[in-house]
Amino acid sequence: MNGLSLKRLVLRLLMLTVVMFAFGFALVPIYDVMCKAFGINGKTGGQYEGSQVSDPTRSVRVQFMSTNASDMVWDFYSTADQLEVNPGAVNQMIFIAHNPTDRPMSAQAIPSITPAEAAAYFHKTECFCFTQQVLQPGERIEMPVRFIVDRDLPASVKHLTLAYTLFDITARHPPVAHVAAEDVQGAR
Amino acid sequence: MSAVIDDHAQGHEHAHGPAKGLMRWVLTTNHKDIGTMYLWFSFIMFLLGGSFAMVIRAELFQPGLQIVEPAFFNQMTTMHGLIMVFGAVMPAFVGLANWMIPLMIGAPDMALPRMNNFSFWLLPAAFLLLVSTLFSPGGGPNFGWTFYAPLSTTYAPASVTFFIFAIHLMGISSIMGAINVIATILNLRAPGMTLMKMPLFVWTWLITAFLLIAVMPVLAGVVTMMLMDIHFGTSFFSAAGGGDPVLFQHVFWFFGHPEVYIMILPAFGAVSSIIPAFSRKPLFGYTSMVYATGAIAFLSFIVWAHHMFVVGIPVVGELFFMYATMLIAVPTGVKVFNWVSTMWEGSLTFETPMLFAIAFVILFTIGGFSGLMLAIAPADFQYHDTYFVVAHFHYVLVPGAIFGIFASAYYWLPKWTGHMYDETLGKLHFWLSFIGMNMAFFPMHFVGLAGMPRRIPDYNLQFADFNMVSSIGAFMFGATQIFFLFIVIKCIRGGAPAPAKPWDGAEGLEWSIPSPAPYHTFQTPPEVK
Numbered sequence: 001m002n003g004l005s006l007k008r009l010v011l012r013l014l015m016l017t018v019v020m021f022a023f024g025f026a027l028v029p030i031y032d033v034m035c036k037a038f039g040i041n042g043k044t045g046g047q048y049e050g051s052q053v054s055d056p057t058r059s060v061r062v063q064f065m066s067t068n069a070s071d072m073v074w075d076f077y078s079t080a081d082q083l084e085v086n087p088g089a090v091n092q093m094i095f096i097a098h099n100p101t102d103r104p105m106s107a108q109a110i111p112s113i114t115p116a117e118a119a120a121y122f123h124k125t126e127c128f129c130f131t132q133q134v135l136q137p138g139e140r141i142e143m144p145v146r147f148i149v150d151r152d153l154p155a156s157v158k159h160l161t162l163a164y165t166l167f168d169i170t171a172r173h174p175p176v177a178h179v180a181a182e183d184v185q186g187a188r
Numbered sequence: 189m190s191a192v193i194d195d196h197a198q199g200h201e202h203a204h205g206p207a208k209g210l211m212r213w214v215l216t217t218n219h220k221d222i223g224t225m226y227l228w229f230s231f232i233m234f235l236l237g238g239s240f241a242m243v244i245r246a247e248l249f250q251p252g253l254q255i256v257e258p259a260f261f262n263q264m265t266t267m268h269g270l271i272m273v274f275g276a277v278m279p280a281f282v283g284l285a286n287w288m289i290p291l292m293i294g295a296p297d298m299a300l301p302r303m304n305n306f307s308f309w310l311l312p313a314a315f316l317l318l319v320s321t322l323f324s325p326g327g328g329p330n331f332g333w334t335f336y337a338p339l340s341t342t343y344a345p346a347s348v349t350f351f352i353f354a355i356h357l358m359g360i361s362s363i364m365g366a367i368n369v370i371a372t373i374l375n376l377r378a379p380g381m382t383l384m385k386m387p388l389f390v391w392t393w394l395i396t397a398f399l400l401i402a403v404m405p406v407l408a409g410v411v412t413m414m415l416m417d418i419h420f421g422t423s424f425f426s427a428a429g430g431g432d433p434v435l436f437q438h439v440f441w442f443f444g445h446p447e448v449y450i451m452i453l454p455a456f457g458a459v460s461s462i463i464p465a466f467s468r469k470p471l472f473g474y475t476s477m478v479y480a481t482g483a484i485a486f487l488s489f490i491v492w493a494h495h496m497f498v499v500g501i502p503v504v505g506e507l508f509f510m511y512a513t514m515l516i517a518v519p520t521g522v523k524v525f526n527w528v529s530t531m532w533e534g535s536l537t538f539e540t541p542m543l544f545a546i547a548f549v550i551l552f553t554i555g556g557f558s559g560l561m562l563a564i565a566p567a568d569f570q571y572h573d574t575y576f577v578v579a580h581f582h583y584v585l586v587p588g589a590i591f592g593i594f595a596s597a598y599y600w601l602p603k604w605t606g607h608m609y610d611e612t613l614g615k616l617h618f619w620l621s622f623i624g625m626n627m628a629f630f631p632m633h634f635v636g637l638a639g640m641p642r643r644i645p646d647y648n649l650q651f652a653d654f655n656m657v658s659s660i661g662a663f664m665f666g667a668t669q670i671f672f673l674f675i676v677i678k679c680i681r682g683g684a685p686a687p688a689k690p691w692d693g694a695e696g697l698e699w700s701i702p703s704p705a706p707y708h709t710f711q712t713p714p715e716v717k
Contacts, residue, residue: 006299006375013367017405024409024439028424031435040502069428110427116500167428172421 040119044111047130048123048148054089055151061085062149064093065163072168074099074107074135087151090125095143095164099135104175106134107166109143114161121150122160129164134175206707214309217301219286220705222308224604226283227597229311231673233275234590236319238666240268245628245662247645248655261645262330263322269333273451274358275315277585280593281454282307282365285393288600289369291698291705292387294378294714299371300364307364314357321347332643334444337425337436341417348418352411359408366400369393378697380716384478387696388471391478392457395485399446399453402489407443410436434499441492449488452552452584453481455592456523459545461696462599463527466542467534468693473526480519480526487516497568506565513563517556524553539691540614544595547587547622555583558633573643576636582629586665587622594621594672601679602686606704609679617675620668627661 004012036045062085064078075098085091099105109129113119124130128143135141147162206212206221216222243264247255256264286304290297298304321328326345329335340348373394377386386394413424413436423429425436456477464471471477493501493509501509527549536542558580562571571577594617601609631654636642640651647655689699697716701709 004374006371009371009374010300010367013370013401016401017363017367020402021405021409024406024442025413027406027409027439027442028413028435031432031438035432038502040500040505108428108430110430116502165427169428172429 038120040116044113044119044122044124047127048125050123051090052088052148052151055087058087059084060087060149060153060157061159062091062147063159063161064095065161066095067163067165069165069167072107072166073101074105074166074168076164076166085149087149087153090146090148092144092146095128095145096140097133097135097143097166098140099137102137103170104134104136105168105170106132106173106175108132108169109164109166112163112165114163115157118153118157118160121153121157122162123148123150132169132173215305217297217305218707219290219298219301219304220604220707222298222304223283223286223288225308226279226286226311229308230276230278230280230283233271233279233315235669235673237268237271237276238669240264240271241662242666244268245659248647249659250656251647251649251652253646256645258645259327259330262332262643263328265643266329266332266335267319267322270318270329271315272585273333273447274355275311277451277589277593278362279311281393281396281451281589282362284389284454284458284593284596284600285365285369287604288596288698289372289390289393290376291603291701291709292390292696293373293376293381294697294710294716295372295376296708296711296713298368299376300368303364304368307361307368310357310361310364314354314361317350317357318354321345321350324350334440335414336440337414337417337433341414341425344418349415352415355411356408359404362400362404366397366404369397370401373397378710378713378716384475385716387457388460388474388477388481389454389457392453392460392481395481396450396453399450399485399488403443403446403450406439407447410439410443413439434496437496437499438492441495442489444495445492446485446488448581448584449484451589452592453484455548455589455596456481458592458596458599459527459548461694462541462545462595463530463549465599465691465694466539466545467531467536469530469534470695471526472529472532473522476522477526480522483519484516487512487519491516494563494565494568497565498572510563510565514560517560520556524549524556535693539598539611540609540618541595541599541691543615543618543622544591544598547618548591548595551583551587551591551626555580555585555588558583571636573641574636575632575640575642578642579629579632579636582632586625586629591621594618597676599691600698601676602690603698603703603705605680605683606686607679607681607683608686608690609675609683613671613675613678617668617672620671621665624661624663624665624668628658628665629661631655631658631661 034040061082063082064080066076066078068074068076075096077096079094079096083091083093097107111127111129113122124145124147126144126146128145133141133143206218207215213221213225243256244261247261286298289295324347326347328345328347329340329351331339331344373386373390413422416422417424417426423431425431425433427433460471460477491509491513493505494513497506558576562568562577562580598609598614635651635654638651640647686703688702690703697714700714
């Protein structure tokens, strides 16, 4: 009595099911794009290539936090708690990481900016969070982050926090295998 | 010889009765048999999930830890939620759909009877898998029914994989059930049964089925991502690998909010049949009811983040989700006013189905109002994860979904069994449920506003009295449901014979066939004027 035969109707409904299953996975990149586009969730962008002129008339306080994710045993801290910076100027802060264990480990730092609306105005020209860190037993490294606070930072923001969480990714990226892979590449 | 052949030929002309023995139930493709199995299955799950609730309320009877370990308490809250949502409420509505939709639209059976059988039999497998995790080392799921990552990934017990597969099976079952409902409604309506003549139960189920097809695959997707994070080294929800735990909440609630309407829309439909029947008036505002259902279904897709106001969404986002959520009150209000207008100046009688339906309207509205309070983003920061939320969703699910199911069960029991249920016992069941349910859940509003967090086995002394009242009410409500089982069995075994149309104000094709409904109905489509 209706336009569609049973077979075609069921086929369409099954297709809709498949499309919605795919849509569930599509939400992952959509979420990332939205977070980047609107600077929400405090997610910062990748490496910043541009440069800006310093604005000496304005000063913003940037605080640094370093947190270990659960089960992470490294010592991880910044060399200073905060900096007064001028928007547009390039600034640097050194973070220290130390592997106190007797085995090589790899780690990944994930940055986050508070307030989240400032994330789009915080540019990193160099950051240890762009790569993974591999530390041999007892090894200590200095890890620089160089950043520019954008001149267009909303005037209401006088103070922002850059927080790093350090995750142990040894299980996922074994440091030994990592070195071996590099060796193989080198041999080629 | 010829006599034998004749017999054989005659056997074919006759309608097939049900097969004998256990295989009748295993192999059946009959919508009434499958509907019955769905209803029994959901009732068993209702008692199982209810017994978990009894453990929770026994532990919360007094402050301090008395009966169970906190770890087991967490498994109880998780399993109670999962079993009630996926095992009790959803299968009960699929059971009602199986029984009633073909009878209401004059179809001989569901459009895809074999798939119907398969989608039912997946459910016992899924729930055996889920419940078996309670006996596994490390225990069952303990992360709440919303299974937020990383609680359900990085910190989950080993049994989480069984939980994931159980969700997959339930999802496949629901999707097949939904496809079946849509195919039946769109293809098998009797001549003259236009879309706008369909009973509202059929309409709400049609819309529910589309919601199911739209969001159950997303649920399957999110548990698949969990599975990959746990076993295959991906990082969808793990910040260490560049993922984001908040993403989990977005994807989950994209499923989760329409899911709430999946559990309530069919109850709206059933109540829209029952209230006119006992008011002896046609439903007020049929067309607006259909459009309101559609509007609720549409809005359910754009409000999900109101479950996560505190994760740190931008103010613009909070405002959007707040206003979109409040907008849902408009079509819901249309429905409530239509039900009230239907009763206005009607010749009301208060048989058990009507009692449950009226309680549904009043108590669901209370649940809706606490929902409006929760929708206010700045206020939600106070209410989030407190017992106020627990009170809210139990008010929409217990006197909402479950009273809707009870009302439907009493309304159609004479049609299913051929006997009238015992009206006195039915009314007693209603009043005990009504009092028990309000005693259990109303005080939760107060302790929640005062700051008692949910999913915690112990609490501050100041909450002691209200929690004891809640527990007594919960025990009362729980015990009353065993009484419901007794009423149903009594009705199946005997009672006053039911006429084809036991309710004089009832409308619809299902009352044009004898009671109990014959095994095969509408093999010749009825004529609908």
